[in-house]
Amino acid sequence: MKKRIIKIVLEFSALAITLTTLISLVTAWYINQDRVKDMSFDILQIDSMVTLYKANDTNFNGVPDKQSLANVDKYYNPEAEAYVAYQQKYHSEDYSFNYVDQRYALSYDSSANLLNTVTLENVCPSKVYTFKFEVTNYVGLDNTLTFGFDADSDYTPVPNSLKDFDARIGIVDTSNNVTFTSWTNFCQENNGVYTYQDFNLNPLEEDMVIEATTGSLSVGRLDLWLQIRETPEATQTYTNFILPQYRISLSCDMPEQQD
Secondary structure: OOOOEEEEEEEEEEEEEEEOOOOEEEEEEEEEEOOEOOEOOOOOEEEEEEEEEEEOOOOOOOOOOEOOHHHOOEEEEOOOOEEEEOOOOOOOOOEOEEEEEEEEEEOOOOHHHOEEEEEOOOOOOOOEEEEEEEEEEOOOOOEEEEEEEEOOOOOOOOOOOHHHEEEEEEEEOOOOOEEEOOOEEOEEEEOOEEEEOOEEOOOOOOOEEEOOOOOOOOOEEEEEEEEEEEOOOOOOOOOOEEEOEEEEEEEEEEEOOOO
């Protein structure tokens, strides 16, 4: 029987990041289906999951605080008011993170897909704000991951203010080392006029791939750090500032089993 290939794309989107002396991150998962010949595949749930954490970084230098020895490989869950052990870990985590939210990727857009809002206070130039995305791949096939920011024609920031903000992405390896992209500004400049731009972030020379299995785990795992900063050169204080939409997309080719 001829093999069919089904292309599945999962998209994890932040609807907005609001800076008022705070930033709000709102995130959502989406999925697109491809049709194969005359058959439509209705996928109720894709077995991939994202967990969002916020770093504790006392001096906001982009290096989270070290976790106490008693709590290495644990994160703090504010809802439970307790430290909880990481599951399906592929590296030892000795940095301090707080749990924010966790969602499976569903096959339709709904409020169930939304991750909780994250609030940052006292935003000012040179501070670095760090988030960790813990992505778990249960599919049993390799997933290609992309991360990027999307320009939106309806987005109307304060004139020339977006040029004061940078973003970068890091991938965490098995030794807990993080490989970062360079800082990328949200704007491009042309004759003194700044416009924000579409851009993807990838610290690797090849595709970012979450393999079917990672190390001795029966699942695939990858941790990403997203860092956002107001550039060191910025001097202005911002209130009610919204950054463009960002997305994490996962895709894999799923061959239909032959009879």
